[in-house]
Amino acid sequence: MLELHQITQAAQALAQARHIVCLTGAGVSAESGVATFRDAQTGLWARFDPQRLASQEGFAEDPGLVWRWYSERLRMVEAATPNPGHLVLARLEGVTPAFTLVTQNVDDLHERAGSQQVQHIHGRIHIFRCNYCRAEHALQPGERTQELPPRCLACGDQVRPDVVWFGEALPEQVVEIAWRAAEACDVMLVVGTSGVVYPVAELPLLAKRAGAVVIDVNPQCNPISEIADIFLQGAGGVILPQVMNALSAGF
Numbered sequence: 001m002l003e004l005h006q007i008t009q010a011a012q013a014l015a016q017a018r019h020i021v022c023l024t025g026a027g028v029s030a031e032s033g034v035a036t037f038r039d040a041q042t043g044l045w046a047r048f049d050p051q052r053l054a055s056q057e058g059f060a061e062d063p064g065l066v067w068r069w070y071s072e073r074l075r076m077v078e079a080a081t082p083n084p085g086h087l088v089l090a091r092l093e094g095v096t097p098a099f100t101l102v103t104q105n106v107d108d109l110h111e112r113a114g115s116q117q118v119q120h121i122h123g124r125i126h127i128f129r130c131n132y133c134r135a136e137h138a139l140q141p142g143e144r145t146q147e148l149p150p151r152c153l154a155c156g157d158q159v160r161p162d163v164v165w166f167g168e169a170l171p172e173q174v175v176e177i178a179w180r181a182a183e184a185c186d187v188m189l190v191v192g193t194s195g196v197v198y199p200v201a202e203l204p205l206l207a208k209r210a211g212a213v214v215i216d217v218n219p220q221c222n223p224i225s226e227i228a229d230i231f232l233q234g235a236g237g238v239i240l241p242q243v244m245n246a247l248s249a250g251f
């Protein structure tokens with residue numbers, strides 16, 4: 001059960017911090033109507049395993065299926081708008097000397113909420129690349145709704161969204177920024193992640209070991225809430241504005 005003093009405690013930790021790292025997951029976009037990764041398996045997609053769809057093996061087995069899954073999710077992202085949780089995180093960027101926002105989300109809702117520096121550690125759904133030579137592909141009209149992925153203009157292989165699938169390496173530069181920030185921050189604010197996908201799930205533990213206060217915002221208990229110093233149990237779009245109000249009011 002969430003108590004008022006936990007909100008105050010979180011606001012105090014954030015107010016005193018010189019460097020805040022915010023790590024977000026699918027839950028931060030849930031209140032914008034973007035289904036979380038594991039909840040995206042509804043309707044027609046219910047019989048497919050997301051771990052299989054988001055992999056080279058799944059793409060090789062049925063490229064059209066994976067292409068259509070991502071087209072549908074991109075449509076969902078485009079129809080969504082940032083929620084109060086995204087807006088608070090954008091404001092937080094301006095109230096602390098150093099702020100690093102690392103998101104596992106492939107949507108652009110943080111940017112649309114006004115966040116200036118967003119580290120997309122699992123890629124971005126609206127950018128497309130060749131699965132072989134990695135050349136960026138500018139989608140032509142009609143290609144999105146095709147049954148099969150378009151072909152790369154440079155090498156002829158298949159085009160895919162620029163996201164990180166299971167078994168693939170995370171973008172090197174973003175990993176460097178995220179790991180360095182986790183070791184240097186005073187507060188790590190985690191919002192809406194299940195904490196089961198590695199290596200990102202290591203970040204809160206790394207921050208805690210380096211002496212940071214870890215705050216987790218999530219309606220569900222999860223591996224990160226287990227190690228968090230402050231667990232704010234609830235939805236990001238409800239809890240984060242409460243924390244921001246306490247911060248603005250001087251607690």
Ligand code: BJW
Nearest residue numbers: 025026027036037038104166167192193194197198235236
């Ligand atoms: C709310 C809310 C509200 C709801 N408010 N909250 C160590 C141990 C075991 C396994 C591994 C390991 N190291 C690596 C692995 C393997 C693997 C892995 O982690 N597997 C585990 C699942 C077992 N990792 C990898 O393969 C990674 N690559 C790798 O390790 O490469 C090695 C390598 C090195 C060098 C060369 C080559 C290879 C890659 C992982 C990539 C993950 N990609 C995905 C797909 C991206 C594209 C797409 O979206 O389709 O990223 S998987 C998916 O999970 C997606 C997400 O970003 C990520 C995390 O999901 P998230 O955000 O936690 O979402 P959900 O849906 O799981 O949870 C939502 C949460 O929100 C819940 O907690 C809700 O309660 C909460 N919530 N409403 C706040 N309103």
Ligand code: ZN
Nearest residue numbers: 130133152155
């Ligand atoms: Zn190519």
